[in-house]
Amino acid sequence: MDILDHFALQPAGRRIEDLETPVPIIDVDIVERNLKRWQQRCDAASFANRPHIKTHKLAGLAKYQMDLGARGITVQKLGEAEAMADAGIEDMLLTFNVIGRHKLERLAALARRTAIAVVADNATVVEGLGQAGQSAGRNISVLVECDTGAARNGVQSPQAAADLARLITQTAGMTYGGLMTYPKAGTRQETAVFLDEARDLIARGGLETKVVTTGGTPDMWKDDGLAHVTEYRAGTYIYNDRSLVGRGLCQPSECAVHVLVTVVSRPTGDRAIIDAGSKALTSDLLGQTGYGSIREADDAIVREVSEEHGHVDLAGISRKPSVGDVVRVLPNHVCPVSNLFDRVVLVRGSEVLGAVRVDARGAVQ
Amino acid sequence: MDILDHFALQPAGRRIEDLETPVPIIDVDIVERNLKRWQQRCDAASFANRPHIKTHKLAGLAKYQMDLGARGITVQKLGEAEAMADAGIEDMLLTFNVIGRHKLERLAALARRTAIAVVADNATVVEGLGQAGQSAGRNISVLVECDTGAARNGVQSPQAAADLARLITQTAGMTYGGLMTYPKAGTRQETAVFLDEARDLIARGGLETKVVTTGGTPDMWKDDGLAHVTEYRAGTYIYNDRSLVGRGLCQPSECAVHVLVTVVSRPTGDRAIIDAGSKALTSDLLGQTGYGSIREADDAIVREVSEEHGHVDLAGISRKPSVGDVVRVLPNHVCPVSNLFDRVVLVRGSEVLGAVRVDARGAVQ
Numbered sequence: 001m002d003i004l005d006h007f008a009l010q011p012a013g014r015r016i017e018d019l020e021t022p023v024p025i026i027d028v029d030i031v032e033r034n035l036k037r038w039q040q041r042c043d044a045a046s047f048a049n050r051p052h053i054k055t056h057k058l059a060g061l062a063k064y065q066m067d068l069g070a071r072g073i074t075v076q077k078l079g080e081a082e083a084m085a086d087a088g089i090e091d092m093l094l095t096f097n098v099i100g101r102h103k104l105e106r107l108a109a110l111a112r113r114t115a116i117a118v119v120a121d122n123a124t125v126v127e128g129l130g131q132a133g134q135s136a137g138r139n140i141s142v143l144v145e146c147d148t149g150a151a152r153n154g155v156q157s158p159q160a161a162a163d164l165a166r167l168i169t170q171t172a173g174m175t176y177g178g179l180m181t182y183p184k185a186g187t188r189q190e191t192a193v194f195l196d197e198a199r200d201l202i203a204r205g206g207l208e209t210k211v212v213t214t215g216g217t218p219d220m221w222k223d224d225g226l227a228h229v230t231e232y233r234a235g236t237y238i239y240n241d242r243s244l245v246g247r248g249l250c251q252p253s254e255c256a257v258h259v260l261v262t263v264v265s266r267p268t269g270d271r272a273i274i275d276a277g278s279k280a281l282t283s284d285l286l287g288q289t290g291y292g293s294i295r296e297a298d299d300a301i302v303r304e305v306s307e308e309h310g311h312v313d314l315a316g317i318s319r320k321p322s323v324g325d326v327v328r329v330l331p332n333h334v335c336p337v338s339n340l341f342d343r344v345v346l347v348r349g350s351e352v353l354g355a356v357r358v359d360a361r362g363a364v365q
Numbered sequence: 366m367d368i369l370d371h372f373a374l375q376p377a378g379r380r381i382e383d384l385e386t387p388v389p390i391i392d393v394d395i396v397e398r399n400l401k402r403w404q405q406r407c408d409a410a411s412f413a414n415r416p417h418i419k420t421h422k423l424a425g426l427a428k429y430q431m432d433l434g435a436r437g438i439t440v441q442k443l444g445e446a447e448a449m450a451d452a453g454i455e456d457m458l459l460t461f462n463v464i465g466r467h468k469l470e471r472l473a474a475l476a477r478r479t480a481i482a483v484v485a486d487n488a489t490v491v492e493g494l495g496q497a498g499q500s501a502g503r504n505i506s507v508l509v510e511c512d513t514g515a516a517r518n519g520v521q522s523p524q525a526a527a528d529l530a531r532l533i534t535q536t537a538g539m540t541y542g543g544l545m546t547y548p549k550a551g552t553r554q555e556t557a558v559f560l561d562e563a564r565d566l567i568a569r570g571g572l573e574t575k576v577v578t579t580g581g582t583p584d585m586w587k588d589d590g591l592a593h594v595t596e597y598r599a600g601t602y603i604y605n606d607r608s609l610v611g612r613g614l615c616q617p618s619e620c621a622v623h624v625l626v627t628v629v630s631r632p633t634g635d636r637a638i639i640d641a642g643s644k645a646l647t648s649d650l651l652g653q654t655g656y657g658s659i660r661e662a663d664d665a666i667v668r669e670v671s672e673e674h675g676h677v678d679l680a681g682i683s684r685k686p687s688v689g690d691v692v693r694v695l696p697n698h699v700c701p702v703s704n705l706f707d708r709v710v711l712v713r714g715s716e717v718l719g720a721v722r723v724d725a726r727g728a729v730q
Binding site: 076099100266282308 | 383385386419441442461462464465466467468486487489490512516517518519520521627629630631632633636638640643644647648649650671672673674676687688689691700701704705
């Protein structure tokens with residue numbers, strides 16, 4: 001399958017310079033290389049690839065990830081799951097506690113038409129998921145989320161994981177689906193110790209843990225601590241971004257997404273203002289200086305953002321852009337950028353392929 | 366007019382606790398008080414009120430602001446202007462340089478159906494605006510944007526303002542509309558000196574400056590430096606937010622918008638996780654500690670945000686929420702929050718009035 005086969009492209013002009021800004025442009029050649037390289041690694045290591053689509057929110061890219069060999073996809077909220085289900089994707093893991101009447105009704109509706117699996121880290125969530133499974137008329141697979149160091153969601157000990165696994169087996173409307181963690185970067189060994197102990201405790205209770213799923217782009221190429229992992233969830237690797245370049249985890253040439261912007265003002269010799277601020281680039285810093293860098297201006301830094309203005313520092317920059325120039329910003333964190341646009345443009349190098357609608361844009365809950 | 370007269374409310378349940386989260390809830394009583402208080406001040410001081418709708422992006426609230434006496438509205442991009450024009454608002458000032466073929470065509474289309482005025486701070490932008498005016502068949506009012514200290518857009522000196530005003534009068538398709546600045550907070554006197562000098566220079570060239578427009582919520586109640594200001598543009602004052610409370614500029618009781626969230630996990634005694642992260646609250650800090658505070662939990666701070674998780678620090682908090690509890694987060698910066706949701710819910714105290722679509726949600730360019 002070609003990456004473009006899953007997209008109904010809308011006309012968007014021929015040259016990048018002719019596009020209306022601000023708009024994210026996605027180089028499909030780079031996407032393809034990033035995806036194939038990781039799928040080969042998963043195949044070689046014999047764990048399943050379950051990419052997180054929160055990064056791109058595009059059904060076409062999710063389907064292409066499946067074409068290349070992904071077992072299924074990961075989603076972070078029901079709105080994403082619904083958009084992907086509407087596009088025909090059935091194998092999904094929702095890595096967020098689903099709770100509340102409205103959300104449980106939506107989960108039940110999804111469970112009737114897909115093989116959606118979910119996670120839980122507490123008894124209240126398990127109780128609700130059981131109601132959703134019974135309402136759907138099928139057992140929903142529920143994985144136990146473990147806090148192996150990231151200090152976010154998750155049970156706090158292997159014993160607590162075993163206790164919750166048992167509660168899941170005792171609750172109508174669900175089956176025990178395995179162990180899930182989103183680990184803190186750089187703690188692969190500690191994470192393995194937690195998960196191995198939880199798995200052993202659960203096995204001693206007579207229950208098999210078929211899935212052990214971990215994730216995260218920063219550590220994805222590390223070899224240690226993966227012995228018992230059956231599945232890996234990475235999101236950002238499809239696009240990469242300035243924060244990953246800054247951490248030495250990828251090259252600029254591996255970054256697939258830039259936000260195309262126009263220079264709208266050059267108030268001083270050292271200042272350019274672009275038409276992208278925090279409502280296009282977000283305020284995410286992720287340890288970086290500034291909010292992005294401009295490719296065509298010797299990586300000049302977007303030093304400040306207002307809501308709709310980006311303030312570019314041109315001090316010491318020799319290639320200074322002029323008013324009206326259309327240039328590319330490499331954003332710090334690409335995932336929330338996808339969340340801000342209704343439409344993105346697919347390109348191949350300098351060739352514009354067409355625009356596509358962002359299926360699961362973030363306004364959906 | 367009642368504030369609700371401009372809204373087609375959609376059913377959203379009766380009790381706040383029954384709403385699906387995350388969702389912004391807007392207390393219309395507080396909105397009404399905030400708006401009336403400022404309009405009275407503008408009327409007393411005899412300058413025009415031209416509220417910035419980028420904060421709320423709701424045509425219904427823009428119309429209510431006009432009902433109360435606003436001269437017109439301020440918008441920050443064409444997508445906002447188009448949404449407001451579609452709702453029947455004709456008097457708009459777009460305080461952003463419009464540039465590029467697509468955007469100038471859209472501006473011309475808007476100029477055919479509204480009295481939209483725009484700004485410019487350089488000759489390239491003036492040239493394009495002239496083409497748009499000629500294409501629209503009417504002279505567009507163009508104000509000169511002055512950088513009076515905020516180091517964003519704007520001409521750098523009163524003389525440069527006078528030069529650009531003259532260029533505007535010499536360019537077909539436009540008329541000179543006056544002087545505009547978005548000042549740095551706390552520089553009201555310096556701003557007045559710049560604008561007065563520019564106005565005098567322009568007058569010496571035989572040109573009258575009928576409009577001198579300034580803005581900003583933080584300084585809006587200050588009396589100094591307003592002698593020659595004819596118009597004030599404030600945005601955030603309609604809602605207020607945590608950053609304004611933190612700066613001592615308003616009381617918590619004057620904050621009209623909270624993001625309603627659900628506690629989805631209580632992994633430890635001192636940690637709650639809510640279903641709102643950077644994709645609901647944004648990463649804007651604006652000098653605050655954390656990303657928001659929770660009303661029902663003694664103002665516990667949202668210490669960290671992942672994309673869909675908010676990490677609430679409950680250390681030292683006596684009223685600790687439980688899994689499933691629906692609570693209110695006061696966001697640091699309310700403007701970009703409006704940008705992230707398709708739908709908001711209007712309330713009056715604890716009474717749910719209904720949901721409304723966000724007309725100019727930020728995905729529009």
